[in-house]
Each structure stands twice: as structure tokens, then as C-alpha cells.
Amino acid sequence: MTKTINMTTGKPAKLLFLFALPLMFGNVFQQLYRVVDTAIVGQGVGMEALAALGTTDWLCWMVLAVAQGFTQGFCVLMSQKFGEGDTAGLRRTIGVSMGLTIVITLIVEVLSQALLPFAMTMLRVPTELYGTAEVYARIFFLGIPAAMYYNFTSSILRSVGDSKTPLYAMIISSIINVVLDIVAVFSLGWGVAGAAWATVFAQCCAGAVCTVRIIRTPLLHFGKKDMKPNGRLIGKLLYLGCPISFQCIIISIGCMFLQTVINDYGTAFIAGFAATNKLYGLLEMAAISYGAAITTYVGQNYGAKNMERIRQGIRAAIWISLVTSAIFCVIMLLLGKQFALLFISSESPELLSAACDVAYTYLAAMSFGLPILYLLYVYLNVMVGMGKTILPMISGMVECSIRVVIALLASYWLGKNCLYFAEPAAWLGATILMASSYYITMHIYKRREKLKKE
Numbered sequence: 139m140t141k142t143i144n145m146t147t148g149k150p151a152k153l154l155f156l157f158a159l160p161l162m163f164g165n166v167f168q169q170l171y172r173v174v175d176t177a178i179v180g181q182g183v184g185m186e187a188l189a190a191l192g193t194t195d196w197l198c199w200m201v202l203a204v205a206q207g208f209t210q211g212f213c214v215l216m217s218q219k220f221g222e223g224d225t226a227g228l229r230r231t232i233g234v235s236m237g238l239t240i241v242i243t244l245i246v247e248v249l250s251q252a253l254l255p256f257a258m259t260m261l262r263v264p265t266e267l268y269g270t271a272e273v274y275a276r277i278f279f280l281g282i283p284a285a286m287y288y289n290f291t292s293s294i295l296r297s298v299g300d301s302k303t304p305l306y307a308m309i310i311s312s313i314i315n316v317v318l319d320i321v322a323v324f325s326l327g328w329g330v331a332g333a334a335w336a337t338v339f340a341q342c343c344a345g346a347v348c349t350v351r352i353i354r355t356p357l358l359h360f361g362k363k364d365m366k367p368n369g370r371l372i373g374k375l376l377y378l379g380c381p382i383s384f385q386c387i388i389i390s391i392g393c394m395f396l397q398t399v400i401n402d403y404g405t406a407f408i409a410g411f412a413a414t415n416k417l418y419g420l421l422e423m424a425a426i427s428y429g430a431a432i433t434t435y436v437g438q439n440y441g442a443k444n445m446e447r448i449r450q451g452i453r454a455a456i457w458i459s460l461v462t463s464a465i466f467c468v469i470m471l472l473l474g475k476q477f478a479l480l481f482i483s484s485e486s487p488e489l490l491s492a493a494c495d496v497a498y499t500y501l502a503a504m505s506f507g508l509p510i511l512y513l514l515y516v517y518l519n520v521m522v523g524m525g526k527t528i529l530p531m532i533s534g535m536v537e538c539s540i541r542v543v544i545a546l547l548a549s550y551w552l553g554k555n556c557l558y559f560a561e562p563a564a565w566l567g568a569t570i571l572m573a574s575s576y577y578i579t580m581h582i583y584k585r586r587e588k589l590k591k592e
Contacts, residue, residue, distance in 0.1 A: 145299060145435045146221055146442045151454035158431035160305040162424050193263045193408060194275045195415050196397050200390030201250045201279060204383045205286050208242050209235075209293045210433070211379025214525055216297035217437025225357060232294055233364030234371050238379075243286045250279040262398050264405075274330045281338035288341050291348035294358060296434055300351065307347035315340035381527035385534035392538030396560055399545045403554050406489050410496025411557075413478050417501060418561075421470065424462045425512045428455060429519040436523025445583045452520050452576070459512035470505040474498045500558050507562030510569050517572035521579070529575045536571055537564040 145153050212235040219228040254275055263271050288311075292304040315336050322332025352358050400411050432455055439447045470477070478497035514533075521529050544560040 144221075145438045146444060146447070150435070150447065150451035151458065154428070154431045154435055154451060154455055155458060157299065157301050157434065158424075158427040160301040162427040193261060193267055193271045193397065193401055194258065195412060196390055196393040197257050197261065198275060198278050200386060200394070201246060202282065202285055203386035203390065205242060205246045205282060206289050207383030207386045208379035209239060209286070209289045210522070211382045211527060212238070212290075212375050213293040213297045214378050214433060214437050214522060214527075215375060216294065217434050217523070218441035218525070220298050221438030221441025228298075228357070229360040229364045230368070230371060231375070232358060233360040233366075234368055235375060236290065237365055237367065238372065238375060239286060239290045243283050247279065247282050250282065251276065254279070257394075260398070261394060262401050264401060264408075267405075267408075270330055274334050277331055277334035277338065281334070281341060284338050284341040284345065287345035288348065291345050291352060294352060295348060295355075296430055297437070298355075298357065299434065299438075300355075301431070303348055303351040304344075307344040310347055311340040311344035314343055378525060378527050381531035382522065385531040388531070388534035388538045392541030392564065395538075396541050396545045396557065399548050399554075400557060406492040407496050407554070410478075410493040411500055413493070413497040414500040414504070417470070417474075417477055418504060421466055421504060421508060422511065424466065425459065425515040428459055428462075428512070429515040431455075432516060432519040433523040436520050437525075440524050445580070445587065448520070448524075449580060452516065455516050455520075456513065459516050460509055463508040463512040467505045467508050470501055474501040474505070477501075503558040504561050507565055510562060510565045514565050514569040514572060517569065517576045520576055521572065524579075526575075526579070529572065533568040533571050536567045540564040540567045 145157070212231070215231050216228060216235070219231055254272065258268065258272060258275075288307065292307065295301075295303050318336035318339060319333050322336050326332060400408055432451070435451050436448050439445075439451070475494060475498045478494050478501065518530050518533060521527070540563050541560050544556055544563060548554055548557045
């Protein structure tokens with residue numbers, strides 16, 4: 139029995155919310171990978187281990203996000219083919235995308251392992267944290283094929299409206315991850331290496347669950363002929379995927395530049411930022427889910443050439459996003475310190491207090507900026523859904539520039555306190571660009587529709 143959903147008919151708000159809801163729960167469990175790893179390392183190994191993970195946080199995110207950016211781009215074309223009702227085109231897109239995903243994964247794996255020492259030197263990772271950080275990053279990079287396996291299979295399912303199977307996959311793999319984390323760190327004493335290996339195995343399990351659903355969905359069955367390289371199709375897929383991946387690289391460069399400045403302010407400051415960066419995944423999870431729903435919704439309706447329906451959907455998405463972000467903001471402002479303590483432990487009360495203060499201040503700054511972040515995901519993903527991936531890449535440049543400027547200000551003039559506002563400022567700049575781009579684009583389409591009628 140197939141679980142596809144045609145989003146070209148029905149109430150947009152209901153479709154978006156119901157499609158995003160399973161993704162949201164799935165993201166909760168996916169964030170458990172990071173949260174549980176960090177909490178267990180922070181409590182079971184200590185603050186220095188937590189700080190070590192924090193030094194390479196954005197480096198690990200960049201490597202994985204670059205690879206995932208391609209699968210996100212491939213998903214756009216799959217959604218458009220499904221919206222057009224082009225089953226043969228959908229299967230060809232899946233087959234060629236799979237070959238590209240394998241090649242991209244191998245390239246990213248080799249480059250990430252080879253360039254790790256150089257990257258850590260550029261990040262100015264403190265000597266006392268270097269060994270632990272390198273071990274975790276090495277194993278994290280070895281897990282890239284597992285992460286790509288899940289992301290590719292789940293993107294196939296999302297493109298045809300199935301958001302429930304990725305949820306089930308995340309629930310199963312998260313339970314496995316938690317159990318293995320506890321055993322590896324507390325029982326076997328493997329430290330950060332054990333937490334990293336647990337995540338790799340759990341993501342393989344998530345990919346396997348999605349594969350079973352694909353096998354049981356006749357619409358998604360593709361053969362050898364569908365995997366045959368097609369220059370035009372490969373070019374289109376890379377055109378969609380490359381800008382998204384490049385956007386991730388640009389954003390990560392800005393974040394890593396910021397991290398180099400953070401790394402100069404000592405273990406407590408690094409640990410505080412590391413703890414909040416893990417919570418950031420929870421703050422962002424609904425935005426990511428709405429973004430994925432918008433990409434699929436817009437992709438299908440764009441394929442069906444229904445621009446008015448896209449407008450209706452985005453208006454609904456804006457209100458849903460603003461309400462959700464306000465709820466998350468209140469929760470984090472009230473309970474932020476308690477959440478931060480999940481990740482931080484130290485035998486020194488002074489060090490513990492300093493790290494918690496840093497974590498909560500940073501968390502409060504990001505919480506107030508959540509409505510901006512959620513709007514950014516709305517406007518960014520509507521453009522991605524229409525296949526206009528160059529604009530999101532430019533928004534990544536805006537984010538990077540703002541983070542670099544703030545890092546320089548912190549280094550030379552205003553001090554470390556301005557680092558707390560780097561993320562909200564970067565979101566604001568990117569949101570202004572993407573919102574303007576969306577309304578200009580829709581105005582152009584509206585004029586074209588009017589001229590056609592005349």
C-alpha cells in the first residue's frame with residue numbers, strides 16, 4: 139500500500155501542517171542523536187570532552203550538510219515530477235540521483251578525512267582538546283555514508299508526500315542510539331568514540347526502514363534503465379543541488395570563523411556555546427519540518443503550474459511558523475538553564491556556573507530571534523521548491539558575511555558579548571533577502587498570468 143500524498147488539492151494549511159507534523163516528530167528523534175551524544179559525553183566524560191565536541195561542531199555540520207544539500211536538491215525535481223504526474227520521469231530522477239549520491243558521498247568522505255588536520259588548525263582547537271576532538275570528527279566522517287543513506291531514502295519518500303515513514307525510521311534508530319550510547323560510554327568506557335559509533339549504526343538502521351517502504355511502493359520502483367547516466371538530467375540535478383550545498387559551505391565558513399573566536403575564550407565559554415548549539419537543533423526542528431513540507435508542497439504545485447495555490451500555502455505557512463516559534467521562545471526562556479545543565483558537568487562550581495551562564499545568555503539571544511529564523515525557512519524553501527536554488531545560495535553569503543563581521547568586532551573592538559547575537563543577526567539579513575526575492579518573484583508571475591489572460 140502506497141503512502142503518497144498529492145498536495146495539489148485540498149486545504150493548504152491543513153496539508154502543510156499534517157505533512158510537517160510527522161517530520162517534526164522525526165526531527166525530535168533525529169535531534170536525540172546530537173542531544174543524547176552531548177548529554178552523555180558531558181555527564182559521563184566531563185566538560186573538557188563536551189568542549190572538544192564543541193570545537194568542531196560547525197566543521198562536522200558543514201561536511202554533512204554539504205552532502206545532504208545535494209539530496210535536498212534532488213528531492214525538488216522528484217516532487218515536481220510527481221506533481222506533473224510523470225511517473226517515468228520520477229523513476230529516472232530517482233535512479234540517476236542515486237548514482238550521483240554515491241559519487242558525491244565518496245568524494246566528501248575522502249576530502250573530509252584528508253583535510254581534517256588542516257581544518258582543526260584553522261579552527262585553532264586548543265591543544266588540550268585536540269586529541270578528543272579529532273577522534274570524534276574522524277568517526278563522524280566515517281558515518282557520512284550512513285547519514286547519506288538515510289537522507290537520500292527519506293528524501294525520495296518525502297517527495298511523494300510520505301512523511302510518516304521517515305518518522306518511524308527516526309523513532310527506531312533513536313532508541314537504538316540511546317541504548318548504544320549508554321552502553322558504549324558508561325558500561326564499556328569508550329568515551330566520545332563510543333557515542334560517535336552508536337550514531338553511525340543507528341543511522342544505518344534509519345536508512346534500512348526507509349528502504350523497506352520504498353520497496354513496498356510500486357510508484358518508486360526503478361530499474362537499470364532508469365540509472366543510466368543522462369547528461370541533461372544530471373546537469374539539472376546538479377543545478378538544483380550544487381547551490382544548496384554551496385550555501386551550506388558558505389554558512390559553515392562564517393560559523394567556523396565565529397568558532398575560532400569562541401575557541402580563544404577558554405573551556406567554560408566553549409562548553410557553554412557547545413551546549414546551546416545542541417539545543418539549537420531542537421529550536422530549529424519545527425522550522426526544518428515546515429521547510430521540508432513547503433519544498434514538497436511548492437514543488438508539486440509548481441510542477442502542476444498552480445501559482446495561486448502556492449501563494450495560499452505560503453500565507454498559511456507564515457502564520458503557522460510565527461505561532462510555533464513564539465511557543466518555543468517562551469519555553470526556552472523559562473526552562474533554558476535547566477536544559478543547559480543536561481549537557482554540562484564539572485567538579486568546579488565556579489566553572490560550572492560560568493558555563494551555564496554563557497549557555498543561557500546565548501540561548502536567550504537565539505530564542506528571541508526564532509520568529510526571524512522560522513520566516514527564513516518559509517521564504518527560503520518556497521524558492522527551493524520552485525527550483526530557484528541560486529537565491530538561497532546568495533542568502534548563505536549574507537549569513538556568512540554577517541557572522542564574519544561580528545566575529546571581527548568581537549575580536550578587536552566590542553568583546554565576546556557581541557558573539558551571542560551573531561546568529562540572530564545573520565538570520566535577519568538572510569530573511570530580508572529571501573522575503574524580498576519571494577514577493578518580487580510572485581509579483582512577476584502574477585503579471586505574466588495577467589498578460590496571458592489579456
